[in-house]
Amino acid sequence: MEYEEMLARVGKMGRYQVYLSVLCIVGCSNAGIHLFNVVFTMGMPQHRCAVPGLQNDTYRIQSEAHARLVNATIPFDPAKGSYSKCTHYKTEVGRFNWETLNMTSLETQSCSRWVYSTDMFASSIVSELNLVCDRQIFISHANMVGMAGVMLVSMVTGTLSDRWGRKNLYILHNWIQLAASVAVVFVKSETSFLILRFVEVGSGMAAFMCLFGLVTELAAPSTRVVGSSVNLASWNFGVLLVILVAYFVREWKTLQLILTAPLLATGLTFPILIPESPKWLISRKRYSEAQAILQTIAKVNGKSLPAELDLARGSHRSSDSPGGIIRGLVLLFNSRVLTFRLIILAISWTVNAMVYYGVGLNMGFIIPGDVYLNFFITALMMLMLFPLAVWIMLRGIRNKLISFSMMLGGVSCLATIFPTLYNVPWVTTLLSCLGKLFLNVSFAVIWLYTAELLPTSARLSGVGFCNFFGRIGSMVAPYIAMLPTVVDGKIGQALPLIVFGACGLVSGALCL
Known part of the structure; x- marks a missing residue:
């Protein structure tokens, strides 16, 4: 019996998958929490x-x-x-x-x-280490180092999880992230903070990828769009939790420790609550363990499976190995059509990541107004729009969703130059938040869109290639956000959003 057939037999989207999706929302939200916590722990006070x-x-x-x-x-x-x-x-x-x-x-x-x-932030890493004036660039360094950690784990997590298992690697990275997050409150220098930031964000993304892969491998093909969307939405739950806690806790060390509590909860409970991926167990020829998990899923979903399953037919060789990735890229670049498609996707990933992280991580610098209110509005609106984005994806018009989201986001960001020049800050804030919102939608959808556009034999290679360029965009973004420190006046103030908007508009047009 093939693995996909077994998933259909145990229940495509039954009670067990719902249970696992709820756990995934909790577990995956940690990545969003510890990526965006610096908006407040590293906030810039007057x-x-x-x-x-x-x-x-x-x-x-x-x-x-x-x-x-x-x-x-x-x-x-x-x-x-x-x-x-x-x-x-x-x-x-x-x-x-x-x-x-x-x-x-x-x-x-x-x-x-x-x-x-102390009106906005009772304390922050900025005020503790005096990261102002000619030392303000360190804030960009810290955000860049976090994205470098994401880039590194994106390159190796697939191979490591194929070797050690999705669950095992998730638990390991959960505890690594917990240790780094607690250690941050004891930093006394910029160097130690950079090292811990690299580990905190990188291990969080690795844990997210492992749990995302585990849940995806337990979903039937016909339900993976919904399942994957729930997993991606969990990221936004984490972002929303950050602002809800940060609003009431203005002292950065206390905030950091409170936001670390979910990691302790998942580290203690998830070894018991989540299963290993049956697909991975089958690939390692651990058939009895895989059968026990599949039988449990079937029982919870009210389905039945034969007492003995021929799981050897469901075994597979991972295409996520280094050799498989290289072969996939060779296949893509041997075709002119696929090469052109891959280049467009890589540009879209670069721009999406650059704008998403550039605006999100630097909201207090480039968007006027109350950073708490702006952050809350964009996070809440993203959660509200996500069901609409899923509905559009299910109707198979994802390219238009990505294209128009990027272009609308780009136009909104570009338009901020006018209220900035004429000193109408509330209009600047409104347009900035709309731009971030539209570009967030495209960034959420592009994962599934990329996988659909590429052939099965080279899908993992293509997604990994695009993800690599996306991380380059996210590493450049913090320095674009700091352009007002280089260019004086209102033009300098508007310049980051102008750059982000222009890139979004061009990239959206290329996706048409």
């Missing part, structure tokens, strides 16, 4: 240079004397309506007199101390 020599300086003005001292030592920018973040006037080093201040000149110099507002 800040300015500290008054030189004043040890008890605070961002909030304490008195009229304090205000005079700040005005006398820190340059004020009327256009921005704020004090300088990176320079102060050169002053005599020593004890200050609150009534008179002896200024040596009106020349400025870079400051070495800062004071931070």
Whole structure:
């Protein structure tokens, strides 16, 4: 009996598959939680240079004397309506007199101390490590390193899970991610944070891929679109959980530890609650274990299977091995049509990942307004739109869904230049959130769309190839988001969304 036939016999989408999908939502959401938690743990609070020599300086003005001292030592920018973040006037080093201040000149110099507002974030990694001014680029480095971790695990997880099993590798990466997430709260330097960020995000993506593969292999072919969509939606549940917790917990270390709690829960319970993939067990010739799992699924779904199954016919050789991947790529590039199709898909993956992570991870930098409200609205709307996206996918018009989503997202992002230039921030926020929403839809659908466009014999190779380019886009995205630190004025402020929008518009047109 072939494996696909066995899945149909045990129940295409019965109670057991629903049970496993619920567990998948919990388990896969951890990847989204620990990728997007930096929006708040690494949030950028309002800040300015500290008054030189004043040890008890605070961002909030304490008195009229304090205000005079700040005005006398820190340059004020009327256009921005704020004090300088990176320079102060050169002053005599020593004890200050609150009534008179002896200024040596009106020349400025870079400051070495800062004071931070606690209105938005009670504390963050930025305020703890002083990642501002010429050190602000470290924020982009941290996001890039996280995406590098995702790229690495995307290249090796398939092969490792074929060797060690989907469940075993998931549990291992769950505990690795838990350890890295807890260790983050003890960091004292940028280097240690970068290393832990690489492990935290990379292991989270590896766990997601293992659990995603496990659930997909337990779904009948006719239900895989719905099953895969539920798995991808779980990512957004994690993103929504981040904002719900972050809104009430503004201290970054406490927030980090609370968001780590689901990892502890899955690490303790999932070894008991989830099965190993029967397909993997069959491939390893562990037929008795595979049969026991299939019998359990059939029993829960109210189906019946023969007491003895001929599982040897369902065994397969993984095409996810290095040799299989290379053969698949050779097959794709030997065909002019498939090569052209693969290039278009690779561009789409690059743009989708670049915009999704570029806007999502840097929402506090490039979208005006309250980062908590903006993040909540986009996460909630994405969950609400997901059923519509699934319905459209089931009707077989995924190329139009991807194309129009990318173009609408691109136009929305490009249009932000006008309210930015004319200082209408609420319109900028609205258009930015709409752009992110449309591009999120296309990014969710492109996984299934890519698999459908490529021949079965080269499907894994093609998806892996496109995923690789997607990770390149996500690694470049944090630096595009920091363009306002290089280009001054309102054009610089609008530039990241202009770049993201233009790329989305062009890529969407190519998919038509």
